[in-house]
Amino acid sequence: MNRPSEQSPAGGFRARLHTVIFEADTPAGKAFDVALLWAIVFSVAAVMLESVSQVRLHHSHALHVAEWVFTVLFALEYVLRLIAVRRPLHYARSFFGIVDLMALLPSFLSVVFPGAQTLLVVRVLRLLRVFRILKLGHLLGQAEVLMTALRASRPKIIVFLGTVLSIDVIMGALMYMVEGEANGFDSIPRSMYWAIVTMTTVGFGDITPKTVTGQFLASILMVMGYGIIAVPTGIVSVELAAATRQHVDTQACPGCGAQGHDPDARFCKRCGTALDWTPPSTDGETG
């Protein structure tokens, strides 16, 4: 019987807390979210600065204090979030609940394992929630279009990655045999690392073929990589075009329910019923 308890004093406090922490409609809620946003940014910046040796040398103490202040603040916020929701366990096991917890743990871990505080950068993922709350929703709408495009191409992408991995294993073994340890290809795993560096056209140059056969094989791999890079691009283009089209053509005919009208169609192309016409907006603005 959760419903009635919402009107109880405790429920009223929880509802207000929920409004402040989880929503951004009220002034208090908005202020909380903006403060949280900056706290996250400063906290991540502090972790980054601490890794720079000159800064660490001179401001080690200040950064250490800042880190713990942020950790205590975020811990408090985490507890408040647990209180504010009606089903704390449900929140704790959600994606954002886990991210919120993971953003605290490294500080405590660093007491036992020095250096673990570097992991505090996962706090950057918390920005995702703040963006959502601050009504930058049209951006998340676009993110959804991108995710739809990527999800629809998943089977194609798995096939593609499988092909890349097979080529990687075979080329890695071939180069290990041809070039050998003398030229830096000192194991198949390392050769596979080189093959990925080459096929993705990154090309660090830390390991390079020295023999004529090796350079010939590498040339073939590079031209193949050149062609292979075309495949994911083609997949995403096609799916993105489909996802964008779907996103736009959501108007259903009031007469027959048909969809897929041109964005500026005034009459249903199936049955001629007048559509509830609004001036066509650009793709970006509808998202």
Add this chain to the structure above:
Amino acid sequence: MNRPSEQSPAGGFRARLHTVIFEADTPAGKAFDVALLWAIVFSVAAVMLESVSQVRLHHSHALHVAEWVFTVLFALEYVLRLIAVRRPLHYARSFFGIVDLMALLPSFLSVVFPGAQTLLVVRVLRLLRVFRILKLGHLLGQAEVLMTALRASRPKIIVFLGTVLSIDVIMGALMYMVEGEANGFDSIPRSMYWAIVTMTTVGFGDITPKTVTGQFLASILMVMGYGIIAVPTGIVSVELAAATRQHVDTQACPGCGAQGHDPDARFCKRCGTALDWTPPSTDGETG
């Protein structure tokens, strides 16, 4: 009462000046623009040459003189432009007004800060105006198509850059922990620089992972970068196709003025009026 004053002697002079400096319809105007184009090209070339140490050693004086001659000429031109327009402040605050001023300042700055004259290369941006004036307008039309395509994808691009930045921060921190200062990953910012070099498939090779874990993480990052490179390409392809289509379908219905008909439509899809049908032409020739 600006209008009448245009017929006054001063206004007539200003109008003539305006025609010469801002237009390219008259022989004088065209000559002025062509001279300006070459002055810009030579001026930028002089700045480049001065940076080459052998040239600087032997021709330092000549280049110094050339630089100041161009600066005085461009300063004169700037003053004339201010005189030629009716609202000097409006021009001074426009994009091209600011570029024109910025193309002068580095010379004067170099008196106080030696080396500042390198900034004179911003003069290259002045070419944009000259191109416009010389009626290379069809190129600017294409630039507009490209800009439309990019502007329409802005929300998608922001989401995309946000994702790239998040991956960059987290991978940078991970590699800093895994590889450490001994292997060149001596701070999170530097690790982030490495992660961007890797994800964009540039791969300088000035910093490279040495440990097995590091090379494994790098491999994952590279394959991800491989897929991520597909996203902007897909976005631009889709928007460019849309922008090109819009650009082509410019035939307006003689009955109701509606645009955006299919290239082979014979009747207006809004009001049914017969369109003045011509066989569809290719994309490129109308652009």
Add this chain to the structure above:
Amino acid sequence: MNRPSEQSPAGGFRARLHTVIFEADTPAGKAFDVALLWAIVFSVAAVMLESVSQVRLHHSHALHVAEWVFTVLFALEYVLRLIAVRRPLHYARSFFGIVDLMALLPSFLSVVFPGAQTLLVVRVLRLLRVFRILKLGHLLGQAEVLMTALRASRPKIIVFLGTVLSIDVIMGALMYMVEGEANGFDSIPRSMYWAIVTMTTVGFGDITPKTVTGQFLASILMVMGYGIIAVPTGIVSVELAAATRQHVDTQACPGCGAQGHDPDARFCKRCGTALDWTPPSTDGETG
């Protein structure tokens, strides 16, 4: 007279063997395929581990034994496969038959040529069969779409590779003349290797131009490579869009059997029979 012999005892045994080895419909068949999958994975992993010098030092004997155990198992399996099919020669000359044999030979070769066992990684290709058998068919369906896209673009890709090769030969010769042996361009074949490394935007940096002319030529090559990389991507995008479209429009007209209707067509475009219309579904879900 093969048919009747299928009901004979020997034929019955062969049919059962065939069901276990070549199919995955029965529990025994599925168990066999899963066991085979893991055997392949472990066998390839063993070859990889053997190439790591530290591992080889300490576990050389164990890995050697494992390699021969897998070889004997796969040889047994190969013989069983030959028995299980009605036309052994036909199987032996098929793609998978050759792969199965090639997955055995390197072990025997390594007796004569030490190191040849590295070639055992071709066993990774055997995974293709197991994927097919384990009914990951929707992935192979996607692979087919990709292959259709690539096959349809074959003439375009040949022209493209011809162009790349011509540019490669000419740029290689030019750079060999301009840079010469002092800067690492010590033969035309090596210069061609450099030109491919550059054009594909891999950029190892093991050979780089040092002269001003060389760097200028390299800049032109890079910008050209930048544009050239667009061609295969464009080709694959276009063909993939065509292949996906074909894949989706599988609805046959109940009247005349014609296919290839628009996704939202209600009537056959050949004979006018009403189609069994369902709302168009997304690309990804049908794949």
Add this chain to the structure above:
Amino acid sequence: MNRPSEQSPAGGFRARLHTVIFEADTPAGKAFDVALLWAIVFSVAAVMLESVSQVRLHHSHALHVAEWVFTVLFALEYVLRLIAVRRPLHYARSFFGIVDLMALLPSFLSVVFPGAQTLLVVRVLRLLRVFRILKLGHLLGQAEVLMTALRASRPKIIVFLGTVLSIDVIMGALMYMVEGEANGFDSIPRSMYWAIVTMTTVGFGDITPKTVTGQFLASILMVMGYGIIAVPTGIVSVELAAATRQHVDTQACPGCGAQGHDPDARFCKRCGTALDWTPPSTDGETG
């Protein structure tokens, strides 16, 4: 009065010569072209081999002889071609005429300037003619589709290259100021070379930023290059889709002349006239 002279003895000889040298319809013509193809391949291979120092050391004389034999043969062929055509000057000034001459000159040049024979690799361009003659016409059809796609995008590509050049000049100057000669950025032209290496994602790593500001600027340039690489790909995709479509939809309605029917349409979508229907073939086979 050229026509009648074709039947004269000299004209008959010229016609026969023309058939053998310029066509591949007769057995003699085909044999000539195949021989020419191999002569070109061997001649280019000889030039390449001569550049390898070990080969040059031991086979210098043989390669020198081969080079002159090929040069004499190609010179003879050039003279025969001049004789075989009715308007020798017209041929000499055509693209293939110039290539044929350029394929001879380097040998003679090498007498005066040792090393000039490397330019003999331009002979690789002569293969283009042979391909045409050997009726690999469907490949050239595809080449035409690609060229149409590229030509249609020319204005967009010029705008694009202009943008790349402007960014290159400005980034080159900035990096020269920020990094300076100590870090390898020792002149603006060299910095521009670095900026192109970076923007095209080649990333040799021969020059890399060492300062924090420089690495930050480089990161921005790389992410920009990441986005910029999307533009030519998008352009080519869109134009290629248009060129492919045009290539396929060439059937005009016999009733009203309308074009742009679906490849498998049997009736004109405008006026209902039956089209001269042939089964739809795949894109690749029609090219």
